[in-house]
Amino acid sequence: MIFMTNRHETNLAVTEDALKKKRGRPKCFDEQQVLQKAMLLFWEHGYEATSISDLTQALEITAPSLYSTFGDKEGLFYRCVDYYLAHEGCPIDTIFVEAKTAKIAVELYLYDIVKRLVQPNKPAGCMVVVAAMNCSDATQDVQQNLLDKRIKTKEKLLKRLQQGVEQGDLSSHAPLQEMTDFYTTVIQGLTIQARDGASSEQLHKVVGHAVKAWTLF
Structure with a gap:
């Protein structure tokens, strides 16, 4: 009985040591590459339609590795959205700071968005708009x-737009909330059109009309 107990304790110690080594092993994948690949899946198919199986196969990692690094599918998705905004999203802050007037800021913003909505070898539309549609x-x-x-x-x-009023390049009587609603609607409409197959040329024409509409306000 003493021999069996010592043997059992030895086996437990070996098992615990093995688990510690396993937990302490470095990741065998590049986290940024995983985020990029997962982002493209969520962007193309949407959050709900992208399964854990889809992710592990495309990312070539195991489900335990995914969970230990990102928590769960939702956690991975949020990381992918952040990755998208950092690497694929329109640099709105930079554009708005550098533009001399509110009108130029909006025009540059719209044209930059079109450039990002239709790209070779990437899903169409804005991920922040399309990834949770119809969920x-x-x-x-x-x-x-x-x-x-x-x-x-x-x-x-x-x-x-408020800054434009303060700096005098936009009328103090301009309906700022209506303008914001209008251009936000244009932006989201561009995303849906891009998703439905509209070309960049078609979207540029829409932006052109949206810019001309500035005078209507």
Whole structure:
């Protein structure tokens, strides 16, 4: 009995040591490359339609590796959205700071968006708009997360218009909220059109009319 107990304890010690070594092993994948590949899947197919199986196969990692690094599918998705905004999204802050007037800021912003909505070898449209479209109630947290990001962008647009009034290049009587709603609607419409196959040339014409509409305000 003493021999069996010592043997059992030895086996337990070996098992614990093996688990510690396994937990301490460095990642066998490049996290940034994984985020890029996962981003493209979510961008193309949407959050709900992209399964863990789809992700592990495309990323060539195991489900345990995915969970240990990103927590779960939702956590991975949020990281992918951040990656998208950093690497694929329009640099709205830079454009708005460097543009001399509010009108130039909006015009540059719209044309830059078109450039990013239709790209070779990348999904069409804006990921922040399309990734949670037509999702079920089970994904309310994901939908709210993307909505919050869209609202934040809309607030930046309104703030830039307000800056135009303060600097005198936009009339103090301009309906700023209506202008913000209008150009936000144009931007989201461009995304849907791009998703439906519209070319960059078609989208540029839409932007041209949206820029001309500035005088109507």
